[in-house]
Amino acid sequence: MSRVVLVLVETVNDYLPLLEREGFVLILAPTAASRAEAIASHGQRIDAVLTRGPLGLTGEEMAALPLLKIICVIGAGYEQVDLQAASNRGITVTNGAGANASSVADHAMALLLSLVRGIPQADAGIRRGEWNKLRLPSLAGKRMGILGLGAVGQAIAKRAANGFDMSISYHNRQPLPGTTHTWCASATELAGAVDFLIVATPGGGSTRHLVNGPVLDALGPHGYVINISRGSVIDTDALIAALASGRIAGAGLDVFDHEPQVPDALKTLGNVVMTPHMGGQSPEAAQGTVQMVVNNLVAYFSGQPVLTPVSLPASL
Template sequence: MKPSLLVLIPLKDASRASVETAFDVVYAPDAAQRTAAIATHGETIRAVLTNGTTGLTAAEIDRMPQLEFVSALGAGYENLAVDHARSRDLVLVNGAGTNDHCVADHAFALLLAVVRDVPQLDQATRKGAWRDTLPMHPNVSGKRLGIVGLGNIGEKVARRGAGFDMEIGYHNRKPREGSPLRYFDSVQGLAQWCDFLVVATPGGAGTRHLIDKAVLDALGPDGFVVNVSRGSVVDTAALADALAAGAIAGAGLDVYEGEPHPPEALLTLRNVVLTPHVGGRSPEAITASVDNFLANARRHFAGEAVLTPI
């Protein structure tokens, strides 16, 4: 008999079919279905598949007495009640490494789009404008790239930056052992040094509003910020004020506070490029994430160590 799995996130047909080969699936990808599914099936659920945004609460864990395995499909797990899950001796895994290249690609797509003003130029061209009537925009190549969070994704952003002949610095809580890149012990110091600030740090309480007014002021009127981490890391009100006042030159955001609704204060600004939290989504990344989940699950239920523990 296959173990019972509660799926709390939307899955495409192919992904869902793959998961159903290994589990008896209870599919509850929205809030109403989630509440009903836990009430109806909570006593028998042995595994949960979620993601960092959707999470899993301590109260929900307590309604599933047979629960033993929880997986976040992507790398993030900020809304998963980790401490409570560990108090229950649950096995926790994530999708670390499965979509890093996709997120790093998207970070650079946002950087290029906002610095080179690609969306606005596209609209102007469709309206018949020619280059002589439009403002010029700076190079990306040869500039200083600051990375907040030199984890797996941040490291891949750095590699892409090297391909653009960029000077690269980073901020972590502590220097990354063996990294040849320049380390800054504060985000504000990094922002003051760089031209472009790419945010790739984990979300959660520890990084909430890490990018605040002081950091944006340090970045300055010629600086750009790109966020591919979590919306909570950037102070939206401070960012909107900085963009509107010209305190920074522009922003590219794949994530924002209040998802799935983009902040109203940003929607009328021409110097911001927005995408709907798709940085880690591609056919290749989703397939790799699902495959990683299934590999972890097979190992757990066979009594073996999992591959990507939290």
């Protein structure tokens, strides 16, 4: 019997044939309206859901899917998936940790280079007929701090250390075994020790506003922050205030609190470089994330352990 997968994501359509080749039947529902309609019309036959962190899956939606056995999340984050509801139902949850790490790490470095070297401003000036040679910092030999040394954080560290001779410090809940990078006990301690603070930790309640006013103050007026994780990790109001007052030098942002809405205050600041949550959007990353979903689904439905399980709370 063919397994039915409800696909809520909207950015990997070119690679969905990877699922169909394995015999999965797909129901595409990339908008809020089509999602509600698909659950109402086809909920009785859906075995699996493919989603991403910000799209998630609610407990109420799970209740409307009586055959649901597994939720596969594209990307590392799963902040809007109701893990408690999944645990209560015995539903397996997987994520795509590491599948798009190279693409996200490349984008983090691109944001950092663009921000520190003033690339958008220089480009805009030339287009206006100007020839302003700005004296801006070099990246070589600087100190990088990475908040969240997972697969993405490690890929960023590799690029920074090997490509730009940077020293690397990081903050995780606990020191990471086997790394030579310097562990800091808090986000504030990390920010105070570096020139560039890269936010690469997962989103969700446990990391909400982990980068706040005191952390930004510790980073200081010559420090830059790059966020390629989730908008919720940085206190946006505190960030805007720090940028506007010169308490930090600049910010590179690929993620925001209420995407696709972006605060107007950020748009008016000259020391910000922004992109529309595209860090993980490359052909290689899209294929890799879908292949990870395929591997997890095939493993699950053949009675094998899934490759990238998400830890669930105890059932209630």
